[in-house]
Amino acid sequence: MSSNRTILVIGSGPGIGRSISTLFASKRYNNVVLIGRRAEQLKLEQAAVEAASPTVSVKIYAVDATDTAALLAALDDAEAAFGKPEVIFCNAARVLPSALLEHDVKDIEYDFKINVSALYVLAQRYIPDLITLAKTDPSAQPAFIVTSSLLPQHPYPPFFALSLVKAAQRNLMQSLAETYAGQGVHIGVIVVGGPVSPDHEAWNPENIAAKTWEWFLRAKEEPSFEVLI
Numbered sequence: 001m002s003s004n005r006t007i008l009v010i011g012s013g014p015g016i017g018r019s020i021s022t023l024f025a026s027k028r029y030n031n032v033v034l035i036g037r038r039a040e041q042l043k044l045e046q047a048a049v050e051a052a053s054p055t056v057s058v059k060i061y062a063v064d065a066t067d068t069a070a071l072l073a074a075l076d077d078a079e080a081a082f083g084k085p086e087v088i089f090c091n092a093a094r095v096l097p098s099a100l101l102e103h104d105v106k107d108i109e110y111d112f113k114i115n116v117s118a119l120y121v122l123a124q125r126y127i128p129d130l131i132t133l134a135k136t137d138p139s140a141q142p143a144f145i146v147t148s149s150l151l152p153q154h155p156y157p158p159f160f161a162l163s164l165v166k167a168a169q170r171n172l173m174q175s176l177a178e179t180y181a182g183q184g185v186h187i188g189v190i191v192v193g194g195p196v197s198p199d200h201e202a203w204n205p206e207n208i209a210a211k212t213w214e215w216f217l218r219a220k221e222e223p224s225f226e227v228l229i
């Protein structure tokens with residue numbers, strides 16, 4: 001029905017965030033919203049998306065996703081310009097080591113807010129809109145997608161803090177999928193099986209984006225909660 005389509009990326013950075021933003025923009029999305037904390041990095045991400053898709057419109061917001069008021073204000077502004085997004089891609093995380101018993105509990109709580117609380121706020125705001133979109137536009141591919149890993153199933157003690165918040169994040173996504181996926185919204189996780197590296201055969205950002213795109217395209221005929229890469 002509409003050719004005006006928007007993808008919202010929370011956690012815009014040079015790795016998976018960029019590869020998915022650029023690929024999805026080049027394939028389908030004429031509007032891209034990028035959210036991250038660092039304004040200078042966001043300018044680089046905007047340039048990368050514009051280079052991949054010359055006709056795209058990009059809006060960037062330097063916002064910490066854990067600041068709910070600032071996040072919602074950015075989303076209001078983006079929606080005023082682009083309308084409601086068709087894809088919400090939640091990619092924000094701090095991929096950092098955490099030493100057991102030495103790590104400050106405040107850092108665990110901050111990581112929880114990035115990976116779980118902000119995700120919950122985004123779900124509250126967008127799942128109802130995505131369900132409406134699924135009902136009203138047969139050509140739409142409404143999706144709510146998160147970047148995950150094997151840490152939920154296999155915690156890695158040197159990264160115990162990330163392991164436990166990723167477990168909670170996957171758990172929330174499972175509840176959302178069990179409740180709402182039957183209503184035409186693709187709710188799922190990209191499971192990256194190891195450390196992202198440009199040199200790794202599978203875990204390089206371009207391959208992760210390509211596999212995600214194939215999974216996303218198949219979702220209507222073959223809905224699945226996860227793609228394992």
Ligand SMILES: NC(=O)c1ccc[n+]([C@@H]2O[C@H](COP(=O)([O-])OP(=O)(O)OC[C@H]3O[C@@H](n4cnc5c(N)ncnc54)[C@H](OP(=O)(O)O)[C@@H]3O)[C@@H](O)[C@H]2O)c1
Nearest residue numbers: 011013014015016017036037038065092093149192195196
């Ligand atoms: N890297 C890996 O080895 C690996 C492996 C498996 C899964 N993953 C998952 O992949 C996702 C990240 O992909 P990536 O590692 O390739 O990184 P990336 O896409 O290059 O960047 C992610 C961006 O998230 C942003 N971010 C972090 N905290 C934020 C916050 N509070 N608010 C807003 N934005 C925030 C950061 O930008 P700012 O600093 O500017 O905010 C960062 O650049 C994560 O979900 C991670 O768990 C990563």
